[in-house]
Amino acid sequence: MEIGGFLNLVFVQKSLLVSVLVGLICSLLGVFVILRGLSFMSVGIANAAFAGVALGFILGLNPIACGLIISLCTALLIGHISQRAELKLDASIGIFFAFTMAIGFFLMGLLPGQAEELRHYLFGTLILPSPFEIKLLISTTIIVIIAILLFFKEFYFITYNQDLAEASGLPATFLFYFLLCLVAVSIVSSLKAVGELLVTAMIIIPAASACQLTYNIRKALWLSAIFGITSSFLGIWLSFYLNIKKGLTVPTGAVMVIIATLIFFLAVSLSPKRGKGGYL
Amino acid sequence: MDNQKIIELSNITVKYGEKVAISNINLDIEQGEFIGVIGPNGSGKTTLLKLILGLLKPASGRIKIFGKQGRLIGRLRSKIGYIPQNPEIDRYFPIKVIDVAMMGRYAKYGFFRNPGKEDKKIVIESLEKVGMKDYIFTPFGQLSSGQQQRVSVARVLAQQPEMFLLDEPTANIDMGTQDVIINLITEIHKTQNITTFYVAHEINLLTQYLDRIICLNQSIFKVGPPKEVLNEEVLRDLYKVNVTMFPHKGHYFFLVG
Ligand SMILES: Nc1ncnc2c1ncn2[C@@H]1O[C@H](COP(=O)(O)OP(=O)(O)O)[C@@H](O)[C@H]1O
Ligand SMILES: [Mg+2]
Numbered sequence: 001m002e003i004g005g006f007l008n009l010v011f012v013q014k015s016l017l018v019s020v021l022v023g024l025i026c027s028l029l030g031v032f033v034i035l036r037g038l039s040f041m042s043v044g045i046a047n048a049a050f051a052g053v054a055l056g057f058i059l060g061l062n063p064i065a066c067g068l069i070i071s072l073c074t075a076l077l078i079g080h081i082s083q084r085a086e087l088k089l090d091a092s093i094g095i096f097f098a099f100t101m102a103i104g105f106f107l108m109g110l111l112p113g114q115a116e117e118l119r120h121y122l123f124g125t126l127i128l129p130s131p132f133e134i135k136l137l138i139s140t141t142i143i144v145i146i147a148i149l150l151f152f153k154e155f156y157f158i159t160y161n162q163d164l165a166e167a168s169g170l171p172a173t174f175l176f177y178f179l180l181c182l183v184a185v186s187i188v189s190s191l192k193a194v195g196e197l198l199v200t201a202m203i204i205i206p207a208a209s210a211c212q213l214t215y216n217i218r219k220a221l222w223l224s225a226i227f228g229i230t231s232s233f234l235g236i237w238l239s240f241y242l243n244i245k246k247g248l249t250v251p252t253g254a255v256m257v258i259i260a261t262l263i264f265f266l267a268v269s270l271s272p273k274r275g276k277g278g279y280l
Numbered sequence: 281m282d283n284q285k286i287i288e289l290s291n292i293t294v295k296y297g298e299k300v301a302i303s304n305i306n307l308d309i310e311q312g313e314f315i316g317v318i319g320p321n322g323s324g325k326t327t328l329l330k331l332i333l334g335l336l337k338p339a340s341g342r343i344k345i346f347g348k349q350g351r352l353i354g355r356l357r358s359k360i361g362y363i364p365q366n367p368e369i370d371r372y373f374p375i376k377v378i379d380v381a382m383m384g385r386y387a388k389y390g391f392f393r394n395p396g397k398e399d400k401k402i403v404i405e406s407l408e409k410v411g412m413k414d415y416i417f418t419p420f421g422q423l424s425s426g427q428q429q430r431v432s433v434a435r436v437l438a439q440q441p442e443m444f445l446l447d448e449p450t451a452n453i454d455m456g457t458q459d460v461i462i463n464l465i466t467e468i469h470k471t472q473n474i475t476t477f478y479v480a481h482e483i484n485l486l487t488q489y490l491d492r493i494i495c496l497n498q499s500i501f502k503v504g505p506p507k508e509v510l511n512e513e514v515l516r517d518l519y520k521v522n523v524t525m526f527p528h529k530g531h532y533f534f535l536v537g
Contacts, residue, residue: 035374153395160369163364167333168387169358216376
């Protein structure tokens with residue numbers, strides 16, 4: 001059998017489709033996330049999403065729906081704290097971040113029977129997402145793309161300088177919360193394919209690679225999407241390959257992030273921002 | 281039209297939490313006035329501008345602006361061209377000179393509409409006025425601080441506002457560029473009769489153009505035409521240093537010492 005032979009399997013194709021959508025939404029939002037300095041916040045949101053999923057299992061509710069609610073609440077809360085900036089921001093998120101992670105692990109301990117299933121949300125899995133998760137992912141993809149098309153100039157302005165955007169009369173605070181909510185929904189939608197520990201890496205790394213290569217925001221979005229989709233697609237493909245051909249089970253999130261990071265190093269080495277020649 | 285009041289502040293106090301930043305401000309500004317604002321660090325200059333812009337709520341007192349009672353909100357703010365004090369920018373942020381200037385046009389439109397050809401024309405004209413037309417596609421972070429400030433001026437020009445609020449636009453830049461920016465602003469003020477607030481420490485460069493100067497020290501310490509207001513004593517009391525006044529080409533210059 002030739003190397004790519006398993007690509008004919010329907011569930012492999014579905015997984016690859018999932019990977020493309022995950023790579024796309026994470027990397028597009030990632031550009032705004034890293035430019036607005038929300039990387040750390042998105043880690044906090046991912047932790048909360050996992051805690052929400054675990055809570056869902058305990059309460060016997062739909063875990064993803066539970067993760068969605070908890071992560072949205074967390075996004076709004078962290079956003080609120082950052083807008084008030086009473087406590088130094090990284091400290092307050094650091095505390096929150098540890099707290100939500102602790103809650104997630106604690107709840108995991110209460111569910112010995114489902115530890116295996118929960119592990120998937122932690123590390124990412126090849127097991128196909130539930131129909132509900134797939135519907136959520138498709139809706140999220142549509143929402144994210146439409147939001148970026150419609151609010152491109154506003155998102156760009158608030159990532160460049162939120163205070164100035166506010167001073168210019170844009171509803172900057174609202175847009176900021178809206179962006180955080182998009183990030184939260186995207187994280188939950190990607191949770192099973194990537195895992196909460198590394199989903200933020202899929203938000204941050206492709207965008208960071210893209211921003212190494214251009215001073216043009218539109219090009220940055222395109223490049224980030226290309227890098228994100230490449231990483232997630234190859235990540236899933238390689239995981240399947242190792243699984244089907246070699247009988248190995250590697251966490252999908254880890255493979256994706258390794259590929260994304262290799263792309264990042266490539267981007268850095270080619271980056272004109274590191275003092276070599278022109279830029280795109 | 282000439283004597284129309286564009287801003288009326290009565291008995292305004294602004295606080296950050298418990299901390300009083302400015303208090304007892306009474307001030308009427310007429311359409312088209314060129315106002316200088318001076319005062320030591322922490323005297324409330326930035327707070328005063330943010331109050332006018334509607335970014336801060338007064339703890340007490342009344343504000344009337346553009347003929348309307350109350351704080352400016354939302355898109356009404358796009359009537360004001362605001363240059364904030366030393367905006368920090370990441371040198372690697374993917375933004376070019378033209379993008380920064382274009383942001384002056386963003387608030388003109390609601391959601392779902394992007395700037396078009398006409399906006400681009402206005403933006404390029406504005407960049408030309410500040411002498412930055414050759415840098416249109418240069419990454420903003422690669423400019424010197426003087427050039428960045430010129431682009432900020434182009435941004436507020438492109439906005440075509442009814443009022444300028446300029447918070448130390450000439451701080452931290454060389455004398456030549458200071459002169460260019462001050463000339464540019466005074467020129468626009470003269471030709472378009474735009475009400476202008478200019479916060480600055482460079483009293484000597486500026487006073488000859490001002491209609492009135494506000495000496496701020498939490499409350500308004502003195503306000504009036506520079507020739508009447510500024511003297512050695514006032515500046516000494518305001519800045520707590522000895523100041524000597526020198527006549528020069530029909531104006532007065534102030535030096536510390
Ligand atoms: N965000 C803030 N929170 C608390 N205090 C502030 C804040 N901004 C300014 N202040 C205080 O208000 C006073 C006036 O500040 P500001 O208007 O920035 O003065 P200036 O622009 O004249 O230097 C200062 O004492 C300053 O410490
Ligand atoms: Mg100030």
